[in-house]
Every structure is written in structure tokens, then in C-alpha cells.
Amino acid sequence: MERKDEKLTSIIRDEAATFIETHADIPPGVFLTATHVMLSPDHHFADVFISIYPTGRIGIFLNKFRTWQHAFNVYARETLRLKNIPAVRFKLDDTELKQERIENLLEGGGK
Numbered sequence: 001m002e003r004k005d006e007k008l009t010s011i012i013r014d015e016a017a018t019f020i021e022t023h024a025d026i027p028p029g030v031f032l033t034a035t036h037v038m039l040s041p042d043h044h045f046a047d048v049f050i051s052i053y054p055t056g057r058i059g060i061f062l063n064k065f066r067t068w069q070h071a072f073n074v075y076a077r078e079t080l081r082l083k084n085i086p087a088v089r090f091k092l093d094d095t096e097l098k099q100e101r102i103e104n105l106l107e108g109g110g111k
Contacts, residue, residue, distance in 0.1 A: 005039055005043075008039065008043075008046075008082075008086075009036070009037040009038075009039060009046070010037075011080065011082075012037045012046050012048060012076075012086070012088065013034045013035075013036065013037045013048065014034075015072075015075075015076060015079065015080060016034040016037070016048045016072060016088065016090075017033065017034040019068075019071075019072050019075055019076075020032050020034065020050070020068070023068075023071060023075070024064070024068065027057075027060075029054075030052065030053070030054070030057050030060075031051075031052070031053045032050055032051070032052055032061070033050065033051045033053075034048050034049070034050055035049045035050070035051045035093045035095070036049050036093070037049070039086060040086070043084065043086050044086055044087060045086050045087050045088075045089060046086040046087070046088050046089070047088075047089050047090075047091050048088055048089070048090050048091070049091050049092070049093035050065070050090055050091070050092060050093055051093040051095065051096055052092070052096075053096060055096055055097055055100060058092065058097075062092065065090040065091070065092075066090075068090050069087075069088060069089055069090055072088050072090070073085075073087055073088055076088065
């Protein structure tokens with residue numbers, strides 16, 4: 001990844017984390033984190049991956065991602081001083097879910 005791409009993804013990740021912290025209605029005991037950002041090859045889109053803990057609360061936020069996308073894109077255009085800002089799409093970072101599944105399998109927890 002080019003240095004320019006790394007800087008752009010870092011800016012988007014940091015702004016997405018700030019946006020979620022200030023604009024999302026997160027219940028006590030739930031942690032949302034912007035883990036990483038992937039740019040499309042043409043830089044028109046940026047996928048921001050969100051990790052949610054505890055994983056049992058994921059269903060609450062999946063429907064909110066689409067609402068956040070529009071609000072964040074408006075926020076980013078107003079806040080960031082960049083010429084071309086990719087359209088952001090929020091996606092679930094399912095790394096934690098996969099890790100829990102593997103741990104359950106190793107412990108003999110079944111399917």
C-alpha cells in the first residue's frame with residue numbers, strides 16, 4: 001500500500017471512530033471499535049470494519065450501519081479537508097466471532 005493510501009485509511013479510521021463515539025447511541029457495557037479500513041482500487045469507496053463486543057449485541061448494530069454510513073459521509077465532507085473523500089461503507093469485523101467459534105470448537109463445544 002502506498003504511503004498516501006495508508007495516510008488516507010488512517011484518517012478515515014480515526015474519524016470513523018470519533019464519529020461513532022460521539023454520534024452513535026451505544027448502550028453501557030458495549031464497545032464499538034473501528035478496526036481497519038480497506039480502500040477500493042479506484043479509491044471511490046472505503047470499507048470501515050467495526051468490531052463489536054460483546055458479540056451477543058451485534059444484532060442491535062447491524063441495521064444502524066446503513067444509517068451511520070450516510071451520516072458519516074456528510075460528517076466527513078464537512079470535517080475533513082480532503083479533495084476527494086471516498087464514500088464510506090460500514091461493515092462488521094467478524095474476526096472476534098471467528099475467534100470465539102474456533103475456541104468453542106477447540107473446547108469441544110460442538111458446531
